[in-house]
């Protein structure tokens with residue numbers, strides 16, 4: 001069986017990094033399906049190729065600005081191409097220049113060119129075959145069409161060694177379509193699924209998943225194993241691990257993921273499995289994370305419990321304005337809806353509150369802003385005695401008032417609503433209590 005391995009943008013930002021990734025690929029013959037991102041940042045000042053492609057598209061009628069962004073892209077690829085001297089780079093670059101400047105290219109096509117050219121170069125350097133993602137990754141109505149993808153992939157010889165560009169596929173009209181940013185993670189998962197790989201390796205620039213964001217907790221502990229369910233909760237609650245849709249293609253077949261650091265391949269990384277196999281009492285907590293800038297709308301209505309269809313009426317107004325509700329909870333005579341601030345695009349938060357007042361027959365509607373949701377995610381949290389007690393002790397010691405709390409019975413998370421500006425301090429204090437003092 002084979003291994004699908006995806007390399008992220010930083011791992012492939014320059015020739016030196018790419019050489020390191022090639023050594024990794026070559027060190028195991030099973031690594032036959034390689035998925036690449038576009039070159040990422042080489043250093044703090046430089047820009048990701050995908051961001052530069054955005055700039056090119058935005059400035060396609062401003063020659064100077066377009067050329068400035070394009071020359072940064074060309075410079076990055078010229079440096080990488082020193083690895084493959086016979087590669088016809090100048091031809092590729094001039095084709096790319098014309099395609100993105102003079103044709104009626106759609107933005108998705110423009111954005112996909114970083115992955116496209118990086119995959120071609122890496123394939124040439126490795127001596128692997130370049131396999132364009134448009135040959136099998138299919139979209140329908142803007143979403144991945146897994147059935148069509150599986151069908152098309154059947155026609156590809158699976159005994160080959162391939163480098164495949166991440167981040168995009170093709171729609172039914174033959175136009176390139178990209179996933180959302182960070183979407184090469186999804187491509188890696190699709191490749192693992194359609195070529196029946198035993199493992200999906202995701203190579204990045206960090207050692208794996210940390211209990212908390214190392215930008216908040218400097219020496220945060222790395223976790224060895226995470227379950228699919230925990231990963232979903234973590235991504236949803238703001239931990240930037242893998243693209244939130246990565247699990248979809250591999251979930252059914254339970255293909256394990258191994259997160260590794262291409263700059264330190266000897267480190268063990270983090271395994272992401274359908275079910276964790278190592279579960280010690282000490283490893284109950286997998287993640288302490290949080291997201292700020294939520295709003296909350298509280299709707300009060302006397303005898304709410306006797307009103308048939310009231311919730312439906314309220315949620316229909318959210319739906320009409322395409323406002324995605326993140327969390328809800330209800331009391332005897334009230335309902336609360338937590339929504340990310342960024343959801344209010346068609347209508348402002350204040351105008352939406354007024355709209356709700358006219359549309360539903362509530363006694364009172366109150367809006368709150370600047371709320372953060374802090375999540376403690378782990379294995380069998382609801383079955384473990386004392387976790388909540390510890391969290392609340394920390395909140396009491398820190399004098400943090402809790403706006404909401406939610407713990408699901410069967411799942412693996414506790415979510416606490418607090419004021420935005422207390423989020424990081426609160427994560428730090430809970431980390432200290434639940435992880436360092438354990």
Ligand code: ASP
Pocket residue numbers: 008009037038048050051114166167180181182183184185
């Ligand atoms: N290059 C794209 C981005 O920067 C896709 C990816 O790397 O996953 O978002």
